[in-house]
Amino acid sequence: MPAESTPEPEIPGEPGKSGPRRGAKGRRRKARSTRSRALLITAWSAAGIVVLGGTGAGYLYFKLNGNIKSVDINQALGTDRPTKVDNGSENILVLGSDTRAGGNKKLGGGTDDGSARSDTAMIIHVYKGHKKASVVSIPRDTLVDRPSCTDTHGTTHDAASGVMFNSAYSTGGATCAVKTVESVTGIRMDHYVxxxxxxxxxxxxxxxxxxxxxxKSINDPDSHLNLKAGTHTLDGEQALGLVRTRHGVGDGSDLGRIQLQQAFIKALVDRIKHLGVLSNPKKLYDLADTATKTVTTDSDLGRVTDLASFANGLKGISSSHMNMVTMPVQYDSADANRVLVDKDKAALVWKALKSDQPIPKAATDGTATGSAKNVVSSG
Known part of the structure; x- marks a missing residue:
């Protein structure tokens, strides 16, 4: 999408700190084996796929098209959705999944039963002009009211109250996850990745x-991560360990892990923008091949040409123009391992995104946070 001439909204700085969580002993989050992963895949595929489009190598297109898996969200959800806001912005729900089948069994543990969870969820709001973005992380441990939904196989799943957010995906897959996010936020998701x-x-x-x-040093045997304080070039296994760890640093909470994930995303975006792949056809193809094999999208992005056009529209967003926050939540007094949506403050976030405006700092001041902020930054 070409850049608009209308002035773009300014993105405020990082939200104010509320400090580490205080309270009596026993309120600390339990350390448990989880499988948080993968973020912002759309940007990763931009360079490789777009350049391949100009090579005339049509057979590569056929192969890459065959890699992409897609879900027809629009067909499954029908018209029972928030109205699309036509103001030049886009909202993308990005999920990191941990299917127990195939290669993921080795990385994630557990049984090879084909089941899956969504332990990482982010709403990416791309502002009009596609030069700035706000990213809102949704804690997997948030208790929500999950609406009734019909999955892509035609099976209807009953509504449920006070269940963990990530149960939406494990219950009804992508369509139930999208419907739950739209129910919580009142915002239509334009795309799913x-x-x-x-x-x-x-x-x-x-x-x-x-x-x-x-x-700070990070040592978490559960996620196979051991880093001394300092600068590191993380390989894939180490990067996966970093976005998975929840008790290697900070208070052991999912909120702290989100802070590490957000910092890693900014480092990843910086890496992509400075990656010199345009003169290396093999690297271009390897990146495009891996990205398209990895991603599942909504059907509107289910072809290489569509995904390339979409991703090309995101590559102008630098890490300095990404405002990353966590959905406003408060700790659940009845269960130290759960959080509840702070509805008044969350309403400020959703209102800002609907109107394509920056998220006000007041929306996140005084909300629950982890204690891993500023532990990781771009190298």
Missing amino acids: EVDFTGFQKLIDDLGGVSVTTT
Whole structure:
């Protein structure tokens, strides 16, 4: 989409800190084996697929098209959705999934039963002009009211109250996840992108690693991560460990893990923007091949040409123009391992996104946070 001449909204700085969580002993999050992964896959595929479009190598297109898996969200959800806001902005739901089948069994543990979870969820709001974005992370441990939904196989799943957010995906797949997000936010998701963590690991390796700086040592045997304080170029396995860890640093909460994920995304975006792949056809193809094998999209992005056009529209967004926040939540007094939506403050976030405006700092001041902020930055 070409840039608009209308002035774009300014993105405020990072939201204010509310400090580490305080409270009596026993309120600390339990350390448990989870499988958070993969983020912002659409941007990763931009360079390789777009350039391949100009090579005339049609057989490569056929192969890449065959890699992409898609879900017809529009058909499954029908008309029972929020109205699309036609103001030049776009909203994309990005999920990281951890199917238990195939290569993911080795990385994630558990049984090869084909089941899956969505342990990472982000709403990416791309502002009019596609030069700035706000990213809202949704904690997987948030208790929500899940609406009734029909999955792509035609099976209807009953509504449920007070269930974990990530149960939407494990119950009814992509369509139920999208419907739950739209129910919570009142915002229509224009696109859906999902990536599994096997592909995430390979993609980081294909990129040649991502450089980050840690201000504290991180040691988490569960996620196989051991980093001293300092600058590191993370390979795929280490990057996966970083976005998975929840008790290697901070308070052991999912909120702290989100802070690490957000910092890693910014480092990843910086890496992509400075990656010199245009003169290396093999690297271009390897990246495009891995990205298209890794991604599941809504049907509107289910062809290489559509995905390329969409991703090309995102590549002008630098990390300095990405405002990353966590959906406003408060700790659940009845269960130390759950959080509840702070509805008044969350309403400020959804109102801002609907009107294509920056998220006000007041929306996140005083909300629950982890204690891993500023532990990781771009290397």
